[in-house]
Amino acid sequence: MCAKCTIVKMLSTIRYDHSNVQLKETKMQAALTSEELKRYRDDGIIIPRVGLGIDAVAALRHKLDSFLSEQGITDADYVPDIIERDPSWLKIGSMPEILDAVEKIIGEDIIIWGSALFCKAGKGGRATPWHQDGHYWPIRPLETVTAWIAIDDVNSENSCLRVIPGSHRDRVSYSHDVDNSDQIILNQVLKAEHLQSAPPRDIELAPGKFSIHDVYLIHGANPNNSGKRRAGLVFRYMPASSYFDRQLATQQVKELGVLDLSRRKLFLVRGTDRSGLNDVQQ
Ligand SMILES: O=C(O)CCC(=O)C(=O)O
Numbered sequence: 001m002c003a004k005c006t007i008v009k010m011l012s013t014i015r016y017d018h019s020n021v022q023l024k025e026t027k028m029q030a031a032l033t034s035e036e037l038k039r040y041r042d043d044g045i046i047i048p049r050v051g052l053g054i055d056a057v058a059a060l061r062h063k064l065d066s067f068l069s070e071q072g073i074t075d076a077d078y079v080p081d082i083i084e085r086d087p088s089w090l091k092i093g094s095m096p097e098i099l100d101a102v103e104k105i106i107g108e109d110i111i112i113w114g115s116a117l118f119c120k121a122g123k124g125g126r127a128t129p130w131h132q133d134g135h136y137w138p139i140r141p142l143e144t145v146t147a148w149i150a151i152d153d154v155n156s157e158n159s160c161l162r163v164i165p166g167s168h169r170d171r172v173s174y175s176h177d178v179d180n181s182d183q184i185i186l187n188q189v190l191k192a193e194h195l196q197s198a199p200p201r202d203i204e205l206a207p208g209k210f211s212i213h214d215v216y217l218i219h220g221a222n223p224n225n226s227g228k229r230r231a232g233l234v235f236r237y238m239p240a241s242s243y244f245d246r247q248l249a250t251q252q253v254k255e256l257g258v259l260d261l262s263r264r265k266l267f268l269v270r271g272t273d274r275s276g277l278n279d280v281q282q
Contacts, residue, residue: 031100040105043201044168044217048101051209052149060092060151064119064231076119077126078185080259082233083115083267090115093235094269098147101212105145106239109271111280113144113244113264114236118185118221119151122158122230125223126182129189132167133236134215135176136188136258138248142173144215144238150205151231159224161211161232162200168216178257183223188258190218205232241274 032040032048040046052060068076071085082089093112102110118128134142154160174194180187196218203211213219224230238244249262268280 031097032104037104040212040214042169043163043165044214045163045165045203045211045219046101047203047205047209047211050097050101051206052095052097053208056095057151057208060149060233063088063092064117064151064233068119076117076121076231078128079117079119081115081264082117083112084265089233090267090269092149092233093147094267098149098210098235099270102145102147102237103270105212106143106237107241107271109240109274110269111238111240111244111273111278112235112267112269113139113238114234114261116234117231118148118234119229119231120159120221120224122224122226122228125159125225126185127223128161128219128221129179129184129186130164130195130218130220131176131186131188131190132173132216132218135173136252136256136261137215138245138252138261139215139238139242140245140248141242142215143242144236145212146215147210147212147235147237148203148205149210149233149235150207151233152229153205153207154230154232155204156202158226158228158230159222160205160230161203161213161219161221163203163213164196164198164218165201166198167196167218168214171216173216174218180257188256194218237269239274240268240271240278240280243275243277 036046175191176188178187179189244266246262252258253260266278266280273280
């Protein structure tokens with residue numbers, strides 16, 4: 001190849017590489033800006049600007065209706081194992097719009113270990129008591145985040161999620177009481193003395209928008225008696241540097257009377273299992 005041709009080839013390669021880097025940076029910025037990331041670190045929760053599009057929302061609504069009828073679920077206030085019931089939900093939890101934002105927070109090695117539906121009908125509703133998720137999750141080190149995806153318009157009227165911003169910062173698991181009342185959907189209730197003085201913030205979401213919250217964040221929701229359904233889909237993501245400890249899960253069932261998580265399937269959706277301990281499925 002003549003010298004001129006070599007230089008032209010080199011330049012075009014450089015330009016190509018450069019545009020690739022820019023493309024990658026734009027994609028990462030679109031997922032979560034550094035400002036959003038800072039807000040997440042401060043508050044323990046963020047609503048990324050980029051949500052799911054209207055087509056995705058329509059498909060989700062349809063999928064939700066078929067799922068509920070196929071599974072014969074009449075009370076969907078809390079369905080804690082939707083991927084185990086129907087593995088096709090994994091596709092939703094693996095959508096790049098969500099994973100790109102999660103990756104900004106927990107890094108590029110990501111395991112989906114949990115999924116749930118919180119579809120509160122709007123009548124005869126049960127509350128979600130104030131709690132911290134990590135209190136009964138067998139993940140060590142305890143690092144994991146939840147994406148809460150709005151299928152309906154979710155606001156104060158139909159009892160959106162409420163959080164105490166900043167309550168995650170000390171990385172402390174506070175004590176909870178067991179309450180098996182049928183007025184609430186979880187039986188672990190944060191002891192009142194730990195309810196911090198900061199006022200709760202309502203996390204209002206248009207359909208398709210989602211929030212991501214930290215495992216130590218104190219949160220809950222009022223009963224929904226608004227007459228309007230409030231459906232949210234939840235996926236839980238842990239960094240693959242943490243270990244999902246099945247023995248601890250069994251112990252937590254005995255000690256706390258919580259849901260048995262010992263047989264949860266672990267899906268490695270990005271990167272590699274850094275801990276080398278998790279029995280992941282690809
Ligand atoms: O949507 C709700 O009422 C509760 C959700 C929740 O507690 C969670 O996703 O961790």
